[in-house]
Amino acid sequence: MEVKIQLHDTMQRKKRPFEPIDPENVRMYVCGPTVYDRAHLGNARPVVVFDVLYRLLRHVYGADHVTYVRNFTDVDDKINATALARKEAGAGGTLEELVHQRSDETIGWYLNDMRALGALDPDEMPRATEFIEPMVAMIEDLIAKGHAYEAEGHVLFAVESYKEYGRLSGRSVDDMIAGARVEVAPYKKNPMDFVLWKPSTDDLPGWDSPWGRGRPGWHIECSAMSHELLGATFDIHGGGNDLQFPHHENEIAQSKCAHPDAGFANYWLHNEMLQVEGKKMSKSLGNFFTVHDLLEQGVPGEVIRFVFLGTHYRKPMDWTEEKAVDAENRLHGFVELIAQYGDVDDAMKLRPEQAIIDALADDLNTHAALECLKKMNGSDDANALARNLIFLGFFSEEALSARVSTYRNGVDSLRRIAQKLHDARQRAMKSKDFSEVDRMKHILSLANVSVRMSKDHVDLRPEIDFDPAKLEGL
Ligand SMILES: [Zn+2]
The missing domain is CATH 3.40.50.620 (HUPs)
Structure with a gap:
């Protein structure tokens, strides 16, 4: 077309x-x-x-x-x-x-x-x-x-x-x-x-x-x-x-x-220019930071890109922590969906979505393009989502493939670790010694895994910067 x-x-x-x-x-x-x-x-x-x-x-x-x-x-x-x-x-x-x-x-x-x-x-x-x-x-x-x-x-x-x-x-x-x-x-x-x-x-x-x-x-x-x-x-x-x-x-x-x-x-x-939390970025206001600072703080580049593209380029863009957290959750959900239902190689055979091309062709309406991405949330959409995330520059093909396989491997080991944590917790309830539970939770947090524990269930959820290498010792 x-x-x-x-x-x-x-x-x-x-x-x-x-x-x-x-x-x-x-x-x-x-x-x-x-x-x-x-x-x-x-x-x-x-x-x-x-x-x-x-x-x-x-x-x-x-x-x-x-x-x-x-x-x-x-x-x-x-x-x-x-x-x-x-x-x-x-x-x-x-x-x-x-x-x-x-x-x-x-x-x-x-x-x-x-x-x-x-x-x-x-x-x-x-x-x-x-x-x-x-x-x-x-x-x-x-x-x-x-x-x-x-x-x-x-x-x-x-x-x-x-x-x-x-x-x-x-x-x-x-x-x-x-x-x-x-x-x-x-x-x-x-x-x-x-x-x-x-x-x-x-x-x-x-x-x-x-x-x-x-x-x-x-x-x-x-x-x-x-x-x-x-x-x-x-x-x-x-x-x-x-x-x-x-x-x-x-x-x-x-x-x-x-x-x-x-x-x-x-x-x-x-x-247009960029602001931080509603204010002009300036050294005197103490809200001045570099791209490198943000990356060092663990804000992934694709999160920064997502926040940027949420605002049309001819409007002032307000960088807020809240937006960064939203973007990170959103991107995490995208990778999760692709890891569960998609295949990056197959995705590359698709063309970028016409609605996204049309949005960009209309004076770079990136906000509308992101809205299209957000609608791709069914299991059938996984490959289209992968294709368009790559087209819009959030990931290279290699980076997304790596992210997906890390996620899959991590999920496999998390299943085993969840059982182990559950058992450790049961023992601790009796012995009142929670040191092993705490040790495991500490390692999980270093690996960027969120831990939810209820009386009889342990739920481990990898976050976007999940690092399975750090799970050693579990
Ligand atoms: Zn010039």
Whole structure:
């Protein structure tokens, strides 16, 4: 069945049918992280949102016909600061090497955390430092075309040279000046003019350029990398709402002025922000945590994904503990049903459910997609449930198979352990010595098994992170 995708385009402020430039190569660019530290939970929202879109596009156009680019910004003062601190503390290597090391380390963390949330790696993950040459070329071109000027070792983009500046966020240059905390600098012709290139001091990373040794501004990175990897016009540009202004506005100005005959991005998608228990996440409120923190606390990645997808991407998403507990129970029930009645290999022969595809095709209505999953609760639905959980990225095929067989093996041994615990309890009732019962209950809790005991019955129920390896000794 043909799928008609509708996406909400920030530029046109409405939902409209998605028509790719080339269905053989659908192209999407999403702004990636500045790699100076671990990703906080809010950083993960766009990753999960655009992963769902990526999966939908791959389903509709074919996995080999979608190119997804997400960059790493590895030119940054905070990365430099860490590298400098390490050098001062006696770390070996040049500063450049230490900078690179810090970026490598952070990129490794980032990818591990995002994979734990079920996000596929994009096809291309360019690093800004590998694209300095095209950035310099683009800046030279902007100067030649009269859109940028050099002043005191800086190169600035002249916002007045681009009539449509402000169209994405719907503001005029005058409004922006009134509303923004603009960096006033004597060399700027207009306070809204933004940096394309700035000088670098001798002790910090820098690259040679026609304007002296320096480094690129943040915005030019995305314009240059998207052009190199996706061309002057591509289909979708995504990112968080907080990037609309000034970052995306500036990307548009640079790219449209450098390539006036091209369209840059045809659809602009923005996700709303994340809150924690109804409040903005902030270090001062003490509710700031990273994805890694949550994973370390034992919140599985698929639980985080489930909570995220429960809210539409254009609405603020509230992370609450209650939602996490609900999601964990829900996913546990899914795995249980599949373990009892399903078969993951057989499930992979099915197509994803049309109702779920339709929900996603309607501007990524993930909430509706999850509602479809919840309705798959009969023994006949087990394989369809498995197929769609994998399609939506909650588990890889391997991870779900492993989960199911762990569950089955665990249930087998739990049957035996339940009898043993029952007998131990009977003995303890007489001897009043409950030490063996307590010992067994302690091991079960370490293995994440919930224990319910009544007078003549012991019920052992594996939880979602049930770990049968820990049952040794029972
Ligand atoms: Zn960007």
